[in-house]
Each structure stands twice: as C-alpha cells, then as structure tokens.
Amino acid sequence: MNITLNDTLGANSSLDNTTSTGTTPLTFPTDLSSLVTFIYSFAALRDYLKLIVLGGAFETLRRLYSFSYFSIVDRFFITASFESDDDAFQWMMFWLSSLPEWRKFRDFTVSTSSLGLGSDSVELNEEQDDDPSIRKTRPVRYLPAYAASYKMWYKRRWMTISRVKEESRWYTDKSTLTITILSRNRSVLDSLILEARQKWLSARSDKIDIYAMEGYSSDWRHVTSRPKRPIKSIILDAGVKELILDDARDFLKSRSWYADRGIPFRRGYLLYGAPGSGKTSIIHSLAGELGLDIYIISLSKYGLDDSTLSGLISSLPPECVAIMEDIDAAFTHGLTRDTAGTDLEDPRRGGDPSRRDPDDPNSNNDPREPNGAPGAPNSGSKDTRITLSGLLNALDGVSAQEGRLLFATTNRYSVLDPALTRPGRMDLHVEFRLASRYQAFEMFKRFYIPDADVDEPEAEEEKADGESVDSGYETPTKEKPAGSDLIDLSTPPSPAPSADSLPNYNGVTHSARAPTLSKKQIASLATRFSEAIPEREFSMASLQGFLMAYKVRPLQAVDDVERWVEDKRAERERKSRVVRLEEGRKAVVESKSES
Ligand SMILES: Nc1ncnc2c1ncn2[C@@H]1O[C@H](COP(=O)(O)OP(=O)(O)OP(=O)(O)O)[C@@H](O)[C@H]1O
Numbered sequence: 001m002n003i004t005l006n007d008t009l010g011a012n013s014s015l016d017n018t019t020s021t022g023t024t025p026l027t028f029p030t031d032l033s034s035l036v037t038f039i040y041s042f043a044a045l046r047d048y049l050k051l052i053v054l055g056g057a058f059e060t061l062r063r064l065y066s067f068s069y070f071s072i073v074d075r076f077f078i079t080a081s082f083e084s085d086d087d088a089f090q091w092m093m094f095w096l097s098s099l100p101e102w103r104k105f106r107d108f109t110v111s112t113s114s115l116g117l118g119s120d121s122v123e124l125n126e127e128q129d130d131d132p133s134i135r136k137t138r139p140v141r142y143l144p145a146y147a148a149s150y151k152m153w154y155k156r157r158w159m160t161i162s163r164v165k166e167e168s169r170w171y172t173d174k175s176t177l178t179i180t181i182l183s184r185n186r187s188v189l190d191s192l193i194l195e196a197r198q199k200w201l202s203a204r205s206d207k208i209d210i211y212a213m214e215g216y217s218s219d220w221r222h223v224t225s226r227p228k229r230p231i232k233s234i235i236l237d238a239g240v241k242e243l244i245l246d247d248a249r250d251f252l253k254s255r256s257w258y259a260d261r262g263i264p265f266r267r268g269y270l271l272y273g274a275p276g277s278g279k280t281s282i283i284h285s286l287a288g289e290l291g292l293d294i295y296i297i298s299l300s301k302y303g304l305d306d307s308t309l310s311g312l313i314s315s316l317p318p319e320c321v322a323i324m325e326d327i328d329a330a331f332t333h334g335l336t337r338d339t340a341g342t343d344l345e346d347p348r349r350g351g352d353p354s355r356r357d358p359d360d361p362n363s364n365n366d367p368r369e370p371n372g373a374p375g376a377p378n379s380g381s382k383d384t385r386i387t388l389s390g391l392l393n394a395l396d397g398v399s400a401q402e403g404r405l406l407f408a409t410t411n412r413y414s415v416l417d418p419a420l421t422r423p424g425r426m427d428l429h430v431e432f433r434l435a436s437r438y439q440a441f442e443m444f445k446r447f448y449i450p451d452a453d454v455d456e457p458e459a460e461e462e463k464a465d466g467e468s469v470d471s472g473y474e475t476p477t478k479e480k481p482a483g484s485d486l487i488d489l490s491t492p493p494s495p496a497p498s499a500d501s502l503p504n505y506n507g508v509t510h511s512a513r514a515p516t517l518s519k520k521q522i523a524s525l526a527t528r529f530s531e532a533i534p535e536r537e538f539s540m541a542s543l544q545g546f547l548m549a550y551k552v553r554p555l556q557a558v559d560d561v562e563r564w565v566e567d568k569r570a571e572r573e574r575k576s577r578v579v580r581l582e583e584g585r586k587a588v589v590e591s592k593s594e595s
Pocket residue numbers: 233234235236274275276277278279280281282353409410411432540541542544
C-alpha cells in the first residue's frame with residue numbers, strides 16, 4: 001500500500017492510493033521507531049500524545065498517593081463511624097461537646113433539630129434557659145458542620161472528627177460521625193467510647209430514657225428522656241411499693257443464683273386493676289429508682305406480628321424495664337390459648353382504655369368482676385398479626401432476652417389466659433384498687449406541702465431558733481381503716497381547724513393567693529378531705545384532677561369536695577341510665593328482628 005503525504009504543515013494531510021506528480025510518496029512505517037517518528041511528524045498528534053503521557057503520569061501519581069495515604073491510614077490510624085440513630089452517636093456528641101477544644105472551634109451547624117439527642121450540653125449556654133420566653137422554642141444546638149473536619153489531640157494522640165450527611169430511604173435527617181485516631185492500638189478507641197458512655201450516663205443520672213418500637217422493624221428508637229419521678233410521689237396502699245421495688249432489686253442482684261439453678265433470668269410483673277390507680281406511674285418511677293431505661297412494647301400497634309415481636313424482645317438490652325401496657329387490649333376478646341389471632345385494629349373491641357371512665361363501676365373497673373363477656377375465643381380474623389402463642393414465645397422462648405424486667409398492665413385481669421399469667425411469665429401479680437381514704441389523705445398532703453418539706457420531714461423538726469414545728473406527719477399505726485384490707489394507715493386524729501384558725505387569702509396574684517399554711521393545718525385539711533372521699537370509689541387520677549382545679553386553694557378544695565363527690569355520683573348514675581336504656585332498646589330491636 002502506498003501512502004501519499006500532501007502536506008507541508010502536517011495538519012492537512014491526505015492519503016491517496018495513487019502517486020501524483022509533485023508529492024513525496026511515503027511508505028507506512030513497519031517498525032516501532034519509524035512509527036513513532038511517523039506519528040511525531042504530525043503536530044496535533046504530537047500534542048495529544050504529550051497530553052496522554054502527562055495525564056497518565058498524573059493519574060498514576062494520584063493513585064499512588066491515595067494508595068499510600070490509605071495504606072498509611074489503615075496501618076497507623078483507627079477509624080470509627082457512629083450513626084445518628086444509634087445511642088453511641090449520642091454519647092460521642094455529648095462527649096465532644098464537653099471537651100474544652102470543642103469550645104474553640106469556629107465552624108458549626110446551628111440547629112434546633114435534636115437528631116434524637118437528649119443531651120443538654122450541646123445546647124447554648126444554660127443561663128439562657130432561665131428565660132421563660134426561650135422555652136417556647138426548641139433548644140438550639142451546636143452540631144459539627146457537615147463540610148468541616150475538626151482536629152484535636154486525645155490522650156496525646158492526633159484525632160480528626162467529621163460528620164457526613166446521608167440520604168436516607170425514609171427521608172429522615174441521618175448523619176454519620178467519623179472519628180479517626182492516629183494509633184495502631186484499638187484500646188484507645190475503646191477507652192474513648194467508654195469515657196463518652198460514662199460521661200453520658202453520669203450526666204443523665206436524674207433522667208430515664210424511653211424507647212419505642214421503630215416502624216415495622218425489630219429495632220428500638222429513642223423517643224424521649226424524662227426526669228425521674230420520685231417514688232415517694234406515688235401513693236399506694238402500705239407495702240405495695242416496697243414489695244415491687246424490693247423484688248426487682250433482689251432480682252437484679254441474683255443473676256448467678258438463677259444461673260446456678262438453670263432458671264431463665266427474667267422477671268415478669270402483672271399490675272392489674274382500676275384505671276388511673278398508678279400502674280404506669282409506678283413503673284416509670286421504679287425504672288428511675290433502679291436506674292434502668294424503659295422500652296415500650298405496644299402490642300396493639302398496627303403491623304406488629306409474631307416475628308417482629310420476638311425480634312424486639314430479643315434485642316432488648318441486658319438490663320432494662322420493658323412495658324406492655326393494656327396487655328388485654330391487643331386482642332379483641334381477651335387472650336385465650338385458643339386465640340388463633342386477632343384483629344388489632346378492631347375498634348369494636350372493648351379494651352380501649354381511653355374510653356373508660358376511671359370512676360365508673362360500670363366501665364369494667366373491677367378486674368375481678370369484668371362487665372363485658374370475657375375471654376370469648378376469637379374466631380380468627382383475616383387481619384391476624386399477633387397470636388397468643390407468638391406472645392408466649394416472645395416472653396419466654398429461646399430468643400427472649402435475659403435480665404429484663406417485664407411489666408404488663410391490664411384493667412381486665414380475668415380475661416387473660418392463665419398461660420400468659422402463670423409464674424415464669426408473670427411472676428408477681430399486684431392489684432391496684434381505687435383510692436382509699438389513706439391515699440386521699442396522703443395525696444392532699446403532697447399536693448399542698450412543698451416537695452422539700454415532704455422529702456425531709458426531719459429538717460422541719462426543729463426551727464433554727466429552736467422552736468419546734470409540727471411536721472403534720474403521724475407515725476403510721478397498725479390500725480386498719482374500715483374497708484381497707486391491705487394497708488397500714490396513719491389517720492391523723494387532729495381536729496378539723498376552726499374557721500378563725502385558718503389564714504385568709506392574702507393576695508391577688510397566682511402565688512400570693514395561696515395561703516401560708518403550717519404542716520399541721522395542711523394535715524387537718526387533709527383529714528377533712530379524706531373523710532369526704534368515699535372509700536374505694538374514685539381513682540387517684542380523678543382525685544388528682546379535682547385537686548388540680550384547686551392548685552392554690554386548699555381551703556376551698558376541702559369546702560367543695562363533698563359537692564364534687566355528689567356531682568360525680570350523679571353523673572355516673574346518668575351515664576349508667578343511658579347505657580341501660582341503650583341496652584334495653586337494642587334488646588327490643590333484636591327480639592323484634594328475631595320474631
Ligand atoms: N397512686 C397514685 N399516686 C400518685 N398519683 C397517682 C396515683 N395513681 C394515679 N396517679 C396519677 O394519675 C395519673 C394517671 O396515672 P397512671 O397512668 O399511672 O394510671 P394507670 O393505673 O396506669 O391508668 P390506666 O390503667 O388507665 O393506664 C398520673 O398523672 C398520676 O400522677
């Protein structure tokens with residue numbers, strides 16, 4: 001093949017099969033060096049070639065650099081990532097915000113989004129919290145900025161911290177915190193994480209964390225942190241609180257005792273009885289007392305099935321308080337072993353606790369005498385999600401978590417299947433009844449005597465000037481009140497105060513309206529109040545509701561309580577008449593349609 005080069009600049013070359021006059025015929029190079037010379041003779045190709053060689057060299061160098069960088073990082077650095085929906089992320093953020101170096105950085109994301117953080121210390125200066133107007137907004141937090149990389153020393157080791165935003169499937173604001181430490185020893189990371197967790201825990205010793213089920217998965221999600229409720233604020237019949245608390249404490253100390261005997265290390269508590277009698281409150285308070293977090297299992301949650309439930313229970317932490325509220329309400333007609341399954345969303349089921357009147361005896365308050373027809377086996381709905389056997393398996397199957405305290409509550413004790421309530425699943429059954437006079441007395445006292453006084457009665461014994469002060473407390477006697485079979489009651493025998501011995505209201509503002517009463521006067525008023533409350537007829541929640549309306553008017557509360565009792569009784573009578581009428585009407589319609 002002949003090639004004709006018709007080009008002086010090299011750019012306008014043309015190749016021709018024919019040799020023409022005035023052109024220099026070129027033969028195509030057959031060896032490599034003449035090929036290079038041949039290509040090199042084209043100016044444009046020459047430039048391209050230079051570019052390719054240079055680019056290739058740069059790329060090779062870049063790859064070499066990143067390869068060596070990452071092999072050095074792999075060899076000499078430790079990298080850990082923390083995801084924002086995980087507890088460890090919160091520990092790290094809390095720890096980070098407590099470092100003096102953190103205060104020196106100048107590049108932040110300022111956000112009111114909590115990212116699930118319960119930590120206060122990532123917020124702005126605490127002094128500003130005192131301003132009541134600020135509490136109307138969500139707390140502002142300094143978070144590590146997305147683009148920034150923070151460099152600092154940790155235990156004389158170089159460390160960098162960065163945060164990367166993730167596009168999540170669920171469109172939630174998810175991010176990952178990455179920490180890189182210059183160290184070949186992983187124990188540095190271990191100690192950093194332990195330190196962060198310890199800091200987090202000790203800063204939160206007055207709070208409990210509450211977790212709930214995450215969507216349809218078997219994961220737990222941090223919902224909120226709450227201040228611990230003092231156990232003293234729960235007023236129960238004498239001995240009940242101590243019984244539960246001592247039992248739980250004893251259980252937590254007995255891991256090896258259980259192991260030695262081959263007994264699964266789990267404890268179940270069934271709190272049953274009247275609505276508004278303090279079942280939920282005591283569980284929260286107890287968790288605080290034991291320093292455990294709360295995990296709420298909502299059996300009636302749409303989409304919960306046997307395998308999710310089992311996954312949830314097996315992923316509980318080694319020590320925690322798990323709560324199943326209204327355990328009967330998860331099933332249409334109560335739990336029986338024959339229950340093939342139930343329709344969780346059936347609005348017709350009788351167990352909707354929100355619709356019950358806590359003080360209405362017709363509303364199924366007394367668990368021993370349930371109003372509705374209990375325990376009818378479910379015929380098996382197509383919407384079945386959770387079954388009794390699924391629940392039993394989750395409670396004590398092989399995957400059930402060891403070390404947890406499970407609290408189940410119900411207002412309808414008698415509809416529960418014995419398999420569910422047997423020892424091993426529910427080891428301790430505690431009944432909560434409507435308020436006794438003792439409880440009414442104690443509630444009144446707690447309501448109007450400031451906390452500090454209630455918690456430290458000894459401090460009141462002697463005044464600074466030596467004058468003794470009656471704390472208003474009576475030593476509990478062994479005498480039992482009429483109608484109470486559970487309690488040791490201290491009924492203060494103090495006489496009702498005479499009208500002129502009571503102070504008058506002395507101001508117009510909210511706080512000034514509250515008269516200054518001595519403990520003795522409060523105790524006397526509490527006696528009058530409790531005498532007006534019929535034994536076991538009203539729930540503690542409704543007594544609390546009544547007193548809330550008299551927040552700073554204890555005298556008026558005592559004056560009005562009898563009328564309130566009458567009104568409540570009349571209202572209850574009215575309601576039960578309506579129910580009877582409706583039932584009568586229904587019966588007539590049914591008998592007509594049958595005939
Ligand atoms: N024994 C009690 N001592 C102090 N407060 C109480 C007591 N019982 C109820 N309360 C108050 O009543 C309210 C409702 O109480 P709680 O939710 O604990 O009742 P419950 O028995 O769990 O009711 P339900 O069965 O309807 O869920 C709370 O605000 C709580 O402070």
